[in-house]
Amino acid sequence: MPNNEELVFKIKADFLKSLAHPIRLGIIEYLKNKEASVGEMVKELRVEQSGLSKHLAILRQAGILTSRQEKVTVYYSVRDRDIFHVLRPIAEILRKKLNESNEVLAHLGRV
Amino acid sequence: MPNNEELVFKIKADFLKSLAHPIRLGIIEYLKNKEASVGEMVKELRVEQSGLSKHLAILRQAGILTSRQEKVTVYYSVRDRDIFHVLRPIAEILRKKLNESNEVLAHLGRV
DNA sequence: AATCTATATGCTAATTTGATAATATAATCA
DNA sequence: TGATTATATTATCAAATTAGCATATAGATT
Structure with a gap:
């Protein structure tokens, strides 16, 4: 029985x-x-169909994607663009970290 | 051999x-x-010592925390506060999602 | 009806992750 | 030195995640 915070x-x-x-x-x-x-993504992203389907299901269940069906074809899209407010800072953090590493490396040749 | 994007x-x-x-x-x-x-967190966060130690190591390796040692005691802290630029929007997304659910629920009583 | 296309689901094996307990290390203190 | 304290590491096992393949479903086409 976890408390609310947990x-x-x-x-x-x-x-x-x-x-x-x-x-x-x-x-x-x-x-x-x-x-x-799904078919387009299978081709473009080079992933196996059933695997892609499962990953899409996970993202839909998380509320990150939505899907609409047209005949037999299912189209996915981003449900809430706020997700990019999460992803963008991650890219920035990693970029920053990489810069810091490079600055350290720049001193390797000197001594 | 994954490409750079991967x-x-x-x-x-x-x-x-x-x-x-x-x-x-x-x-x-x-x-x-x-x-x-570590000792303070063992008490406050109610987690087992070895487990906490491992979670701390994961966060340190990811560059999220740093540690400094004073005698036998190791103190951890957030290394780069940019991490909160990732975490805050997550809270907002989940809050928003919850609000949307509540708005749906609000219509349950009416008919 | 039989076949084809697009997508989803089920099954199994492999890998990864996590929890717990035990042990190791290292500094301090008696 | 021996005991104690704080933290890290190791070992073991259970649970979760993933990949790949086979199968299911459902609509479209012949």
Whole structure:
């Protein structure tokens, strides 16, 4: 019986888990400015169909993507663009970290 | 042999994974405005010592925390406050989602 | 009806992650 | 030195995640 605070951490952690996979990050970026069908993504993202389907389901369940069906084709898109408010700072943090490493490396040749 | 784009997604995913655990989120929040020793956190966060130690190591390796040692005591703190630029929008997204659910629920009584 | 296309689901094995307990290390203190 | 304290590491096992393949479903086409 977790208390409310623990429950909130659990919910946040689950949300983060849904993002924490290279293919899923690739999907979100691919859908950044457009919607796309599963078939299109299978080709473009070079992933196996059933695997992609499962990753899409995870992102939909997390509320990050929505889908609409047209005949047999299912189109996915980003449900709430606020997700990029999470992803952008991550890129910035990593970029910054990389810069810091490079600055250290720059001193290697000198002595 | 993954290409550069895939490598970047892998790096981002690994970073997200380091965040994606309730205890680790609890640690980061606990360290939001202060540093704390492992012993203090064992007591306050109600986690087992060896488990906490491992979670701290994961966060340090991810570059999210730093530590300094004073005699036998090790103090941890947030290394780069930019991490909160990632965590805050997550809270907002989840709050928003909850509000939307509540608005739906509000119509349940009416008919 | 039989086939084809697009997507989802189920199954299994491999890998990763996590919890717990035990042990190690290292500094301090008696 | 021996005991104590603080933290890290290791070992073991259970649980969760993932990949890949096979199958299911459902609509479209012949």
